[in-house]
Amino acid sequence: MSENQRHKVHLVSLGCPKNTVDSERMQGLLQGHAYQMTDVPEEADVVVVNTCGFIEPAKEESLAAIMDAHRLKQEGQCEGVIVTGCLSTRYYEELEQELVEADKLLTIADEADIVRHVDEVLDVQRPRYLASLPRTSLTPKHWAYLRISDGCDHQCAFCAIPAIRGRHVSEPVEQLVAEAERLASEGVRELVLVSQDSVRYGADLYGRPQLVRLLQALAEVEGIEWMRLMYTYPAFWTEELIDFYATCDTMCRYIDMPLQHISDPVLKRMKRATTRQKTLDLLARLQERLPGAGLRSTFIVGFPGETEDDFAALLEFVAETRFDYATGFLYSPEDGTSAYELGDPVAEEVKQERYSRLTQLQERVGTEKNDELVGSRQVVLVDAHVGEMCYGRMERDAPEIDGQVVIAGGTPPVGSFVEVEITEAAPYELSARVVGEPR
Numbered sequence: 001m002s003e004n005q006r007h008k009v010h011l012v013s014l015g016c017p018k019n020t021v022d023s024e025r026m027q028g029l030l031q032g033h034a035y036q037m038t039d040v041p042e043e044a045d046v047v048v049v050n051t052c053g054f055i056e057p058a059k060e061e062s063l064a065a066i067m068d069a070h071r072l073k074q075e076g077q078c079e080g081v082i083v084t085g086c087l088s089t090r091y092y093e094e095l096e097q098e099l100v101e102a103d104k105l106l107t108i109a110d111e112a113d114i115v116r117h118v119d120e121v122l123d124v125q126r127p128r129y130l131a132s133l134p135r136t137s138l139t140p141k142h143w144a145y146l147r148i149s150d151g152c153d154h155q156c157a158f159c160a161i162p163a164i165r166g167r168h169v170s171e172p173v174e175q176l177v178a179e180a181e182r183l184a185s186e187g188v189r190e191l192v193l194v195s196q197d198s199v200r201y202g203a204d205l206y207g208r209p210q211l212v213r214l215l216q217a218l219a220e221v222e223g224i225e226w227m228r229l230m231y232t233y234p235a236f237w238t239e240e241l242i243d244f245y246a247t248c249d250t251m252c253r254y255i256d257m258p259l260q261h262i263s264d265p266v267l268k269r270m271k272r273a274t275t276r277q278k279t280l281d282l283l284a285r286l287q288e289r290l291p292g293a294g295l296r297s298t299f300i301v302g303f304p305g306e307t308e309d310d311f312a313a314l315l316e317f318v319a320e321t322r323f324d325y326a327t328g329f330l331y332s333p334e335d336g337t338s339a340y341e342l343g344d345p346v347a348e349e350v351k352q353e354r355y356s357r358l359t360q361l362q363e364r365v366g367t368e369k370n371d372e373l374v375g376s377r378q379v380v381l382v383d384a385h386v387g388e389m390c391y392g393r394m395e396r397d398a399p400e401i402d403g404q405v406v407i408a409g410g411t412p413p414v415g416s417f418v419e420v421e422i423t424e425a426a427p428y429e430l431s432a433r434v435v436g437e438p439r
Contacts, residue, residue, distance in 0.1 A: 006034055006035065007035055007036070007046070007118075007124070008036045008038045008045050009035050009037055009045065009046050009047075010038050010039070010041045010043070010047045010048070010078075011030075011050065012048065012050060012069070013138060014049070014052045014058070014062055014085070015052025015058060015085070015086060016054075017145045017192065017230070018150065018165075018194055018195070019085060020138055020145055021135065021145050021147040022111055023138060024137055024138050024145075026048065026050070026084075027135065027136045029114050033115045033126070035115075041077075041078070042078075044072075044077075044078050045080075046078060046080045047069035047080075047081050048083075048084065048114070049066050049069055049081065049082070049084070051065070051083060051086060052085065053086040053087030053091065053160070054086065054161070055332040056332040062085070063087075066081065066083055066099070066102065079121065080103040080104070080121035081101060081102050081104075082102065082114075082117060083095070083099065083102040084106035084110065085108065088106060088107060089109075090163065090164045137183075141187045142189050143188060143191070143381070144188045144190075144191060145192050145193075146176060146179060146180060146183070146193050146194070146218075147171070147193075147195060148176055148193050148194070148198065148201050148214065149168055149169060149195040149196070149200075149201050150168075151165040151166040151169050152197045153167055154271075154273070156270055156272060157270050157271045157337060157338045158339045159334075159337060160334045160336055163336045165196060170201050173213060173217055177217050184222060185223070189224065189226065190225070190226040190399075191228070193229045197233055198211065198229055198232050198233075199233050199236040199237060199238075215229070215251065219250040226250065226252050226395065227250050227251050227252060228254055228398055230256045232257050234259055234274050234279055234282060243289075245289070252294075252395045253292065253395055253396070254293060255293055255295050256398065257297050259297045259298070260272060260298065260299060260300050261303065262276050262317040263276065263309075263310035263314060264276050271338065276313075283321060294325075295321070295323050295324050295325075296327075296401075296402065298328070298329060299314060299328050300328075300330075301328050301330055301351055302330055302351030302354060302355075303346070304345055304346065305345065314358070315358065318358065319365065322365050322368075323365065324366065324396055324402075325401075325402050327362075328358040328359060330355055331344070363427050367425065367426070370425035370426065370430055375421070376422050377420070377421050378394050378395075378419070378432070379395070379420075380405050381415075381417055382415065384414060389407070389408070390406070390408075391404050391405070392404065392407055392420075403430065404429055405420065405429075405431070405432050407434060409433035410434030410438075412434060416438035416439060417438065417439050418436055418437070419436030420436075421433055421435045
């Protein structure tokens with residue numbers, strides 16, 4: 001296939017960073033087999049929609065993206081629509097019968113063969129497959145996701161991930177180090193480690209969790225200056241992991257720990273394998289050993305049986321803990337989960353009202369914490385230039401989900417680290433001026 005005959009593919013990637021990694025791998029396969037990727041859906045010969053099926057709003061977003069792609073086909077602007085990802089994996093049998101808008105319906109397991117499926121939609125005759133490229137990043141050049149494992153062995157009552165992604169499967173240490181070295185050679189300076197259950201990394205391969213062993217190996221990769229660990233399950237933090245955070249300069253002082261709730265009756269119904277007191281003890285230990293570390297969590301509002309007293313306990317906990325970032329989600333009953341049998345007894349208007357109270361509280365806390373930073377000097381990683389403004393992140397800020405620093409008084413290059421002085425604060429944004437030379 002000559003360059004001017006190359007077919008174009010537009011890939012819609014929805015959902016979490018783990019899904020982003022799947023999209024990056026598919027993109028690498030397609031580009032390695034002479035397909036050209038395009039960000040403009042109207043230019044594409046095939047649109048691939050990598051769906052999310054975790055909760056109801058994510059399903060609705062996925063279905064809307066499929067319908068958008070189908071309209072392009074109806075208008076003659078593309079030849080086919082391929083649907084894959086968590087939604088199609090979770091509901092494959094139903095969608096196979098009902099989703100006539102898709103020319104191809106794939107499961108996550110089918111994605112390794114994405115080239116053949118696109119070939120078939122376009123009736124491309126390929127005498128042999130070309131060499132595959134590594135996954136091609138959908139993130140900026142200076143930071144990248146590294147998925148250390150997939151799937152989950154926990155049986156949290158609200159979560160459909162085990163049914164979608166299967167059991168917890170880790171990537172070998174050597175393979176992850178090689179991937180990190182490749183990314184570093186291409187200019188990546190921050191690795192964001194993702195999985196469904198980070199702290200249990202390696203238990204399936206090595207007989208017991210080996211997260212610290214992995215982190216130690218990754219910290220030795222030349223060129224990687226920040227490592228950020230996401231999705232840590234609170235029940236399985238260890239002293240060894242805390243020690244590593246406290247002693248490794250490469251490890252971002254940033255803790256992402258989805259707690260979901262703090263009331264013991266709710267935690268028990270959620271099957272969270274922890275208690276209020278254990279959570280408080282862990283947070284006290286983290287704050288003692290890692291003073292000033294950024295702390296992010298997520299909470300489910302309106303889980304079946306959540307009383308006003310339960311929710312009041314959650315608000316009190318959030319106010320006292322002073323998370324840098326805390327996000328609330330309205331409970332969504334998901335078929336196939338054990339909580340589905342509990343029904344949905346908390347009224348929607350009650351959920352919405354509680355969600356509003358939680359969000360307003362966290363906004364106040366976040367504003368107070370940002371105000372405390374005014375006048376301080378911080379190191380930021382520069383993410384983007386937009387017009388005359390620069391945008392970056394501090395060590396406490398994960399890409400795509402947390403706050404940002406708006407930088408004035410200089411134009412440090414994207415991907416550089418630079419020292420700034422914080423000059424103003426808002427709930428989700430800081431303003432700063434450059435005071436050091438970028439590196």
